[in-house]
Amino acid sequence: MRVAAVFTAYHPDERLAAAVEAALRSCASVIVVDNTPAGADGSDPVSSAPALAGPQVTVIAHGRNVGLGAALNIAVRELPADIEAVLFLDQDSELPPEIVPGLVADLDDAAVGIAAPSPWDPKHQRYYCSDARRTDGVSDEEAVITSGMLVRREVLAKVTFNEDMFLDWVDVAFCLDVRRAGWRIVIDWRLRLPHEIGACEVHTKFGRTVHYSHYPAWRLYWIGRNVSILHRGHFASRPRALASSLVFLGERLTNTLLFEPRRRTHVPALLRGFRDGFRERVDPRYLPAGAEHPAVRR
Missing domain, CATH: 3.90.550.60 (Spore Coat Polysaccharide Biosynthesis Protein SpsA; Chain A)
Structure with a gap:
């Protein structure tokens, strides 16, 4: 082959x-x-x-x-x-x-x-x-x-x-x-x-050890947005898969609150992404510099 x-x-x-x-x-x-x-x-x-x-x-x-x-x-x-x-x-x-x-x-x-x-x-x-x-x-x-x-x-x-x-x-x-x-x-x-996934660091809090990847705010926006897209396209009729993705999103939100020093920008980015996925929108503020997206006219 x-x-x-x-x-x-x-x-x-x-x-x-x-x-x-x-x-x-x-x-x-x-x-x-x-x-x-x-x-x-x-x-x-x-x-x-x-x-x-x-x-x-x-x-x-x-x-x-x-x-x-x-x-x-x-x-x-x-x-x-x-x-x-x-x-x-x-x-x-x-x-x-x-x-x-x-x-x-x-x-x-x-x-x-x-x-x-x-x-x-x-x-x-x-x-x-x-x-x-x-x-x-x-x-x-x-x-x-x-x-x-x-x-x-x-x-x-x-x-x-x-x-x-x-x-x-x-x-x-x-x-x-x-x-x-x-x-x-x-x-x-x-x-x-x-394979390295993001800038992963080990954090311990309340007796629990977590491997947390520190992403920029724009990356968290796309994580949240695309969970919503998966729900619309694939998970709406599959409760188990939907539950798994929502658990992931909940863990990401919790860990961002606990371990991300820039939580004031990162938490809103994650939540806005989740909202925009359901609205089928893209917020151009969360595109990295020089990026293009078919839903955003430049």
Whole structure:
């Protein structure tokens, strides 16, 4: 099975070149979509790194931040004709050599549309998934995170990424659409992909230890907004899934109140996002600098 790796980049650093080099050891080609806005300050490793200039690497530096969903759709449209599956990776995801062969083997089952490794937090030496979910082999899942998921080409021909959601929960919405289209989604717990989710710090309060990712306020806005979108599109008729997303939102709100020093800006951002998702609106104040969204005219 010929596999292409797809990276989405945003103000990338030297880790992107290392990640691309690692991916080329297992994949036939690599596509990098750079969402860094034109004129952004700082170095430009996308165009200057030797690892990104080879014949197997396609770099799309379009000078705009169109969000994660749109960037992934751009990459899919650029896939070579002979590619049979796509491995989606973040710009800091340096690929262990056993991941691609293991996931390709999981796709031997024609019913599996997406196979993913278990995401691993290298900083705190822990799995992101709870102990209750882990097994010794492969398990069916409702959704997996974008980084590390291997997707059949035929799945991508029928299901696209949601561009309205811009960033957070794009992977969940995509996975739910894939399941709705009839494919299975699995995690192979024998495979572990190092991955850092946000600026995660460990906090202890009232005898409880919490791993809390400190995001900017605009990011919390999209987390709240897209929970509402998932409810409208997928969870309204599924009480268990809705309850799970609401629990997540409640935990995020509680932890922001407890552990975020900028709670005066961050709590309103989360709540406004949740409201705007139900209203099908986008508040342009919560787009990062240089970003574009189809619902906002500039």
